[in-house]
Amino acid sequence: DVKVTQSSRYLVKRTGEKVFLECVQDMDHENMFWYRQDPGLGLRLIYFSYDVKMKEKGDIPEGYSVSREKKERFSLILESASTNQTSMYLCASGLGTGGRKLFFGSGTQLSVL
Amino acid sequence: AQSVAQPEDQVNVAEGNPLTVKCTYSVSGNPYLFWYVQYPNRGLQFLLKYITGDNLVKGSYGFEAEFNKSQTSFHLKKPSALVSDSALYFCAVRDAGNTPLVFGKGTRLSVIA
Numbered sequence: 001d002v003k004v005t006q007s008s009r010y011l012v013k014r015t016g017e018k019v020f021l022e023c024v025q026d027m028d029h030e031n032m033f034w035y036r037q038d039p040g041l042g043l044r045l046i047y048f049s050y051d052v053k054m055k056e057k058g059d060i061p062e063g064y065s066v067s068r069e070k071k072e073r074f075s076l077i078l079e080s081a082s083t084n085q086t087s088m089y090l091c092a093s094g095l096g097t098g099g100r101k102l103f104f105g106s107g108t109q110l111s112v113l
Numbered sequence: 114a115q116s117v118a119q120p121e122d123q124v125n126v127a128e129g130n131p132l133t134v135k136c137t138y139s140v141s142g143n144p145y146l147f148w149y150v151q152y153p154n155r156g157l158q159f160l161l162k163y164i165t166g167d168n169l170v171k172g173s174y175g176f177e178a179e180f181n182k183s184q185t186s187f188h189l190k191k192p193s194a195l196v197s198d199s200a201l202y203f204c205a206v207r208d209a210g211n212t213p214l215v216f217g218k219g220t221r222l223s224v225i226a
Contacts, residue, residue, distance in 0.1 A: 035216075040218060041218060042119075042216050042218035043216040092159065100163060101159045102157075104157040105156050106155055106156045
């Protein structure tokens, strides 16, 4: 089975801290995505990557950056965490586009105090 | 740009009764449509997808979905609901190009014994 692993299930950080969220997939998928999930807003796309060292902005990239140095790893970085970044963060990976499905990690619930 | 609407935040159904979770979409060209389910404190799990062909798609756990091109809908259905079906359900759409999945806001399904 495909496995998408997010490094932390729960994370508590202080305002202004630099935060790294790590995601690793074990199926050689080209495509990786970071979404954030908030009640009533569903999933919103932050950043995605279709290849190593490649990144594209999603719908809400402000305050975030990403890194993809290796195919299996896609990191989300909060440069200076703020309280409005308290959310559930979901990483996903997949092969190709079109009708190919995505595989999701279990999520990281981030609280910024 | 593609979009998805899930008009109901919450659906309540009695165990053993049929259930429907609604989804409408907007996309240029032919759509690729997906349903995902999220159980508490978990990531999203793939349920089923429509790419082309038969308008009735069968998926995991006894779920099915009906694609209706004229109404731009892709409603999720199950003939007999189980308490264990209680979860958050997301509809998603992608066009035929190289674009990420766009998700709806989610519908919380509660099946009451």
